[in-house]
Amino acid sequence: KKGLEKAKQGITDRIDEVLKSYTSVDEELFEDLEEVLITADVGVNTTMEIIEQLEDRVRRKKITDPMLVRDELKSIVREILSNGECKLDVEPSPCIIVMVGVNGVGKTTTIGKLASRYKSEGKKVMLAAADTFRAAATEQLDIWAKRTGTDIVKHQEGADPGAVVFDAIKAAKARHVDVLICDTAGRLHNKANLMNELGKIFKIINREFPEAKREVLLVVDATTGQNAVVQAKTFKEVADITGIALTKLDGTAKGGVVLAVKSEVDVPVKLIGVGERVEDLQDFDADSFTDALFG
Ligand code: GDP
Secondary structure (H helix, E strand, O other): OOOOHHHHHHHHHHHHHHHHOOOOOOHHHHHHHHHHHHHOOOOHHHHHHHHHHHHHHHHHOOOOOHHHHHHHHHHHHHHHHHOOOOOOOOOOOOEEEEEEOOOOOOHHHHHHHHHHHHHHOOOOEEEEEEOOOOHHHHHHHHHHHHHHOOEEEOOOOOOOHHHHHHHHHHHHHHOOOOEEEEEEOOOOOOHHHHHHHHHHHHHHHHHHOOOOEEEEEEEEEHHHOHHHHHHHHHHHHHOOOOEEEEEOHHHOOOOOHHHHHHHHOOOOEEEEEOOOOOOOEEEOOHHHHHHHHHO
């Protein structure tokens, strides 16, 4: 699959190198595989879990050919990725998607990609610029609104994010919007602050838009490796995250972070970003992801 070449190089090509260098299955083989997984940012816990399962299966099936170990590894990866799999679903209309995540992870870009996706499906889309802390955030979102031909509700820099959401909901109702996508400020340096800010936004949504289907998407950057896992765990403590969008998977050999996020954070990965263009956003699919990695 397009965009995952680097992840393939970083994980499977290296796994294959290891497997080819062995003529029989022994303890050292598993140690080498373990090292590949950790280097590819699968995370220590998840790696241990995978290797343990792998050793167990190889023993049970009495596998002696290293190349057959590959099939077992592939099926373990597929199982981890399929566990709790679910897609981003904006039906029934109206739906409000609240986007959270720290700055620089690709939040604005993902909003733009989603706006474009739903527009092309014939849905009425609106953006709410509720990251009022940075003027640049609203400007960036504005560019995406123009590019995708989407309505946007914005206030001035420093305005109350809750007021932006309030106005956006009012406008969305008046214009019969199907999908309202809210940007939020991603200042993680102070957890209490973040919780407070997001809390105010959710309170307004609860009060003003209870009929809307709600998605809370956390955007994390795959190139930050284990940081993505840490961010996911932190955001999960402050908001009811319904899904994760993992961006920039095209730019990293450490695509193993998908596995770490899947097995260490109990929230489904719903979207993956594999480039900067609007079409570079995919629904996460465990089978096609596994096939893209292992061929
Ligand atoms: P924000 O601060 O979280 O809103 O981040 P932006 O949306 O502004 O994105 C930061 C940078 O990452 C921009 O240069 C984007 O083009 C880039 N970016 C976002 N998503 C992806 C992706 O999936 N792949 C690649 N290669 N770049 C991305």
